[in-house]
Amino acid sequence: MQRAETPPATILTSFFAICQSDPFARTLLYSEMPRYYTWNASSKNLQRRKQGDAVPGYPDVRSTDALGRMSTVHPKNDECFYLRLLLVNVRGPTSFERRTVNGVIFPKYRAACEELNLLENDTHWDTTIPEAIISASPSQIRTLLAVIISTCFPLNPCNLSHKYKDNMSEDILHQIRVSSRNHDIEMNEEIHNRALLLIEDICYLMCGSLLIRLGMPAPNREMNDAFNRELEREREYDHQELDLVVQTNVPLLNSQQKEVYDTLMKAIDDENGGLYFLDAPGGTGKTFLMSVVLATVRARSNTAVAVASSGIAAHC
Incomplete structure (x- = not known):
């Protein structure tokens, strides 16, 4: 926590600091700084070079052919990318808060870049x-x-x-x-x-x-796209066609199927809900019965979603 509150100086933060007090530094881009300053690793600050060519108008400043190199930043790392864009275009920045353009403080580096016309328009x-x-x-x-x-x-x-x-x-x-x-x-x-x-x-x-x-x-x-697609499909049925299916197939139910059908429809009509388990040998018409139940519910503009759970066919 202490290190986070008082982070150690870096070349960049030292450049910010020296721009606050050194008039010549305020004329430089961050990438130009190594030509005129060296980094003292022990004291962690920038110092003017003592050797090199004199700079006109600044008798205490020496210039060399040293090149400054800055790490690349991918545009997906957005704020770092726009901070870097400002550093290679704005002279004499004094802090990370250097997002002021024409007296306006912008909340993000990207906005400052836009104001400075450093980004292409659309x-x-x-x-x-x-x-x-x-x-x-x-x-x-x-x-x-x-x-x-x-x-x-x-x-x-x-x-x-x-x-x-x-x-x-x-x-x-x-x-x-x-x-x-x-x-x-x-x-x-x-x-x-x-x-x-x-x-x-x-x-x-x-x-x-x-x-x-x-x-x-x-x-x-939504959290469950598949379920939502099923719900959406429930709104797209042709109710007249379903009515015809119900009128045609309900009379075809045998006595046991009709008993199950009436029991389920009564539970739906009475809004009692419940869990019903239909057990019968294969080929006795369970699927036909449930298709009639589903058609009846859907014909009434209600929702009936057929699902499967743990390999056991289920209808709810």
Whole structure:
């Protein structure tokens, strides 16, 4: 804890310190500092070189041909990457809090870089995506956006996603209209969310990052996607067709099947719930009976999800 509160000096923090008191140091970029200063490892501070060429206007400063080397930082390590970008462009920084541009203190290094115009804008992406929309499918547009935000690091990926969200979701809307047999369904937030889920899956395959790490809002990914897909399917049944199935098949139940059917439907109608175990030899019509029960529940616009557990067929 003490080391965290008072960390040891490094070359970078010493450069910050010397920029606070040395007018010449405030004219330098961090990468230029080794030409004029040396690092004293024992005292952990920077000292002016005593040998080398004189620097015009600074009689006490000597210059050499020493080169400063800075470690590379991957853009995925975002704040470190933008801190490094500031260090190679801003002269005379005095602390890690050097995020002030034109008198405005920015909360993050990236914002300071944007204000200093050190980052490209998204104009070229605003040209690329509309060109793709002319001939590409929604799936291809989603893949293109995933490639852009995963590998090209646009300035504002949220704006790109929001601007073209309808174009990236048209196939999803079409699938829902066909499966539900309802062509009046319009584009909505749930459809946009599905598109974001697909984009996030592509990004994760390409770079191992979720959208929230790439400057995008996280899609609403439920804990159990498979169960949610089943629930969604429950809303897409044709109730008139199910009514016909019930009217046709209920009279075909034998006496024992009808007893089970009536018992289950009464439990549902009375909202009593319960756990029922149906035991009968193979080929006696258990599956047929349960298909009629499921059809009856679904025809009433209720939810009936058929699942399997531990190798034993189950219906709930």
